[in-house]
Amino acid sequence: DTEVTQTPKHLVMGMTNKKSLKCEQHMGHRAMYWYKQKAKKPPELMFVYSYEKLSINESVPSRFSPECPNSSLLNLHLHALQPEDSALYLCASSQPTGKGNEQYFGPGTRLTVT
């Protein structure tokens, strides 16, 4: 089973709203990732959690706040976003080391900021 699930599938929010994106995997992976993807562009890494600890923050604005409650769950809390933050937000998971470093992506959340 190589499934990563993400909810919601679509999200429309105003610039003053607070919302959260959720990601879940049951593959026993200990590394989880958030990516942002604009249309027809490759995914851009935002955050990496390894063994439930934040290991990489790619200088992401503080209006994006990640959280890893346990080894299976990853959240991305959103607050005071800008229209340019509209994008597909992808979650991925992998084993932190070894050949399991292959990353498996979820279907994404399509975010629109109005």
Place this chain on the structure above:
Amino acid sequence: GQQLNQSPQSMFIQEGEDVSMNCTSSSIFNTWLWYKQEPGEGPVLLIALYKAGELTSNGRLTAQFGITRKDSFLNISASIPSDVGIYFCAGRTSPISSNTGKLIFGQGTTLQVKP
């Protein structure tokens, strides 16, 4: 910073034709991954490569890890309409034993197949 040059940027081919795309870099990579992304979906891992010279197949797809470790190619044989999508290469420069490496993505190859 590290970059992956992926080519071609787009391809429009006839069903049944073979397809070839590649990624090159000035840096040495220890891992090469190939993904396919369809509209509205996340990237799906097609093939993973870990050794220089490694040639791996997945159905009609074949990928190779270049001998110099600075390139990789993906071939699709006898294309069909469902091969349509964006294909991304991704590489990792850090050792597979490291837990701090990031994936570097190519810009993608958009494939369109005419029935």
